[in-house]
Amino acid sequence: MLTGKAGAVKILGVVLVVALISTSFIGCLGAEKSAIDKINDRKKLIIGTSSGFPPFEMINGTTNNMEGFDIDIAQAVADSLGVSLEVRDLDFSFLIGSVKIGLIDMAVAGMTITSDREKSVSFSNPYFKADQAIIVLNGSTIQTPADLQGKKIAVNLGTTGDIWVTSNLVDTGLVAAADVHRFGFASAAFLELTTHHVDAVVIDKPVADAYVASAGGVAKVVYTIVTNEYYGIAMRQSATDLVSYVNVVLQDLKDSGQYDIIVQKWFP
Amino acid sequence: MADYLFGMDISPITQNIHLFYSAILLTVLISLVAIVLGFALGMLVGLARSSRSRLIRYPATAYVDVIRGTPLLVQLFLWYFGLSVIGINIDPLPAAMLAVGFHSSAYQAEIVRGGIQSIPKGQTEAARAVGMTHLQSMRFVILPQALRLILPPLSNEFVIVIKDSSLAYAISVAEITLVSYQLNARYYEPFTVFLFAALLYLILTYVTSTLMRTLERRVRIPGYGEQE
Amino acid sequence: MSEILIETRDLRKTYKTKIKKPRRKWRGTQAEKQAYHQAVAAKMQKERASAEVAAAAGKAKSIRKPKYTYIEVLKGISVQIRKGEVVCIIGPSGGGKSTFLRCLNQLTEPTSGEVYFEGRLITDPFKEVMEKARLENNPFKAFFATQKVKGRNMRTRRDHGSVDINQVRSQMGMVFQSFNLFIHLPAKRNIMLALKEVKGMSEPEAEKRATEALKQVGLSDKADAYPLELSGGQQQRVAIARALAMEPKLMLFDEPTSALDPELIGEVLNVIKLLADSGMTMIIVTHEMNFAKGVADRILFIDQGVVAEDGPPDQLFNNPKNERTRQFLRRLSAD
Numbered sequence: 104m105l106t107g108k109a110g111a112v113k114i115l116g117v118v119l120v121v122a123l124i125s126t127s128f129i130g131c132l133g134a135e136k137s138a139i140d141k142i143n144d145r146k147k148l149i150i151g152t153s154s155g156f157p158p159f160e161m162i163n164g165t166t167n168n169m170e171g172f173d174i175d176i177a178q179a180v181a182d183s184l185g186v187s188l189e190v191r192d193l194d195f196s197f198l199i200g201s202v203k204i205g206l207i208d209m210a211v212a213g214m215t216i217t218s219d220r221e222k223s224v225s226f227s228n229p230y231f232k233a234d235q236a237i238i239v240l241n242g243s244t245i246q247t248p249a250d251l252q253g254k255k256i257a258v259n260l261g262t263t264g265d266i267w268v269t270s271n272l273v274d275t276g277l278v279a280a281a282d283v284h285r286f287g288f289a290s291a292a293f294l295e296l297t298t299h300h301v302d303a304v305v306i307d308k309p310v311a312d313a314y315v316a317s318a319g320g321v322a323k324v325v326y327t328i329v330t331n332e333y334y335g336i337a338m339r340q341s342a343t344d345l346v347s348y349v350n351v352v353l354q355d356l357k358d359s360g361q362y363d364i365i366v367q368k369w370f371p
Numbered sequence: 372m373a374d375y376l377f378g379m380d381i382s383p384i385t386q387n388i389h390l391f392y393s394a395i396l397l398t399v400l401i402s403l404v405a406i407v408l409g410f411a412l413g414m415l416v417g418l419a420r421s422s423r424s425r426l427i428r429y430p431a432t433a434y435v436d437v438i439r440g441t442p443l444l445v446q447l448f449l450w451y452f453g454l455s456v457i458g459i460n461i462d463p464l465p466a467a468m469l470a471v472g473f474h475s476s477a478y479q480a481e482i483v484r485g486g487i488q489s490i491p492k493g494q495t496e497a498a499r500a501v502g503m504t505h506l507q508s509m510r511f512v513i514l515p516q517a518l519r520l521i522l523p524p525l526s527n528e529f530v531i532v533i534k535d536s537s538l539a540y541a542i543s544v545a546e547i548t549l550v551s552y553q554l555n556a557r558y559y560e561p562f563t564v565f566l567f568a569a570l571l572y573l574i575l576t577y578v579t580s581t582l583m584r585t586l587e588r589r590v591r592i593p594g595y596g597e598q599e
Numbered sequence: 600m601s602e603i604l605i606e607t608r609d610l611r612k613t614y615k616t617k618i619k620k621p622r623r624k625w626r627g628t629q630a631e632k633q634a635y636h637q638a639v640a641a642k643m644q645k646e647r648a649s650a651e652v653a654a655a656a657g658k659a660k661s662i663r664k665p666k667y668t669y670i671e672v673l674k675g676i677s678v679q680i681r682k683g684e685v686v687c688i689i690g691p692s693g694g695g696k697s698t699f700l701r702c703l704n705q706l707t708e709p710t711s712g713e714v715y716f717e718g719r720l721i722t723d724p725f726k727e728v729m730e731k732a733r734l735e736n737n738p739f740k741a742f743f744a745t746q747k748v749k750g751r752n753m754r755t756r757r758d759h760g761s762v763d764i765n766q767v768r769s770q771m772g773m774v775f776q777s778f779n780l781f782i783h784l785p786a787k788r789n790i791m792l793a794l795k796e797v798k799g800m801s802e803p804e805a806e807k808r809a810t811e812a813l814k815q816v817g818l819s820d821k822a823d824a825y826p827l828e829l830s831g832g833q834q835q836r837v838a839i840a841r842a843l844a845m846e847p848k849l850m851l852f853d854e855p856t857s858a859l860d861p862e863l864i865g866e867v868l869n870v871i872k873l874l875a876d877s878g879m880t881m882i883i884v885t886h887e888m889n890f891a892k893g894v895a896d897r898i899l900f901i902d903q904g905v906v907a908e909d910g911p912p913d914q915l916f917n918n919p920k921n922e923r924t925r926q927f928l929r930r931l932s933a934d
Contacts, residue, residue: 195556196552196553196555196556197555197561199559200555200559200560200561203559219557220559223559224559257543260552260553260556261553261556261557265556280545281545284463284543285543285549285553286541286543287552294452295543298452298455298456298460299455299460300451300455300460300462300463
């Protein structure tokens, strides 16, 4: 019955099934402790972000560390908890997935609060307001979204900029789907522009402004797409204690004036 | 309205299956072009690597070492972004085809060289003894045998090319991997979408290896490999 | 007396090899392998001796493993073979028999000396200079020296008419110890390949000739069989047919039966005998003494790179003139 090659396959099959079933239980074991307790045990707050998104998160040229508006906010939370901060640089589109699985405690990445995303994660209260913007190279004639017809555009994959371009330009037929170049990191999208692979980049306005300022005059922001977005910190839906805690921290920052100081630091 | 399979919510896939049609086409396209380019170049470089003349052999060796010594992803970026910096603007799709193709050519060159060098010297000697020139002996005796001999490792390399084509996502080519990526960005179900992507790749590679195995059987030298 | 078909003058072959660990699979003749080991041993001895001398004199001399060693496999062979002669070459392993045979059709290029086929020189007139240039210890000097020789060579050939070694080879048939049939082609095609590509025959012509050749060796029914489907004896016969079909003026056999099972040797020897009786000029390197006695007009005993004895079979076997021949024959009859 269980002899020979056929027998070996059967045994292997049973072992695999048992392994698969047991791995699905692993998630259940960790459910007892609250998120904040786990962070305290670990003595570390792990956040995920996606670099190349100035001035919210970018890599400092000299120290090679991650820095930015979001990092300072996250640091405030870590300080309040009395733990150290670990920053993981990920592809933007992996952030929510990572939060869901529990690979990171929170995602702080200039992430807009959307109803879609709220199906998967919980957001803190909004901590920043933004719109989208169109960036082009200096010699370009593009002035408005209508001018983008038939052009090539680069976006940061998974961001609201990506979503805006898809629903407003691709789905309406103004721009071909193949002409939208999507990248996991915003820096790649900017590179597309400077290497003349695309005609425009659509990305959050504060980031667009910061990028143009640092780009040495080769690019310009030509249009602000008013979307009234709000950034939030993404956390696991089951981590209700962490969500409340973070909201308290954010409120404290605002009340104490610390928030304004951080804003001044990154948006002089 | 979600669809379920083994308790997994696969509606991200089923509701967007149409996106995968062109994605599969692109993956196949990149792989095919890369395989053909890799083989054509690989033959040339492989022959050069087996040459007696150091003038021909050394540059070929350098080519193989450099390409095999750098990661494909890096080469991909060099082709796409690097060329633009020096003024040659190239689209993502051709860049992907060239990068994967040249990368594969180095490995195929070594495979071809191995095949040629494993043909026993007696075969060349018999060919020359009967009056054939070096070119004739290569064309009628060595290469026919070598090409049959290298079908198994070549088939392995073709499978690798199909898998390597997935790296084209990094330069925004909308092939299988990028489309899965995008779905994950919309639905936040990485396991489901990437499992599906893996399945697609598995089908492609399986078909390829089966085709190659049929080819091997068709051109097999009767009596080969049956020695006691 | 018939005219001289092929002759060699002071044929020499020296190998320069790097001294390194001997490879498991030796890609050369026995002569080369033995000579290599001997030369290495000799060199090492010399080094040790000189080191001892230095030590005795109170000086330290490091024993360095010598990098290169020279192996003289052929030490000057001059031989004339006439049309219609059947010559068997015998001798101990490593004596240079196979190396000599391979020099005749230039499969192995001699270091010095000449080979004349039908009166025309087929060795490279600058080969000696070229070999000397190649054996230079300094790789740079070697490269430039060989380039210079190549240049002179090309000019000479252009001015005085060149000998196309491939054409010459097509007039000599060679049969190898390991058959060397083209395994990807059936028997008939093995034979037709050279007919079409070297002799330029058309497909039907070549097919006709191939079929005839197969009939001559008694394998007409195996025309479409692939080499690896045939027995050793059958493969060797097809190899003979392949050489025969080119209508060569001279046939060279390099230990044609050494790789065969005893019961298959007979069929091959029969074919060779038939060929000899039909008047073909043949040079056969063999270990089959009885066969040699029966088929040869003349026996060459080659040992340590020279022709130690040269004479008709009854004289050489029954009344050898050379002591070394006597020793060799004695060792044979011992087992």
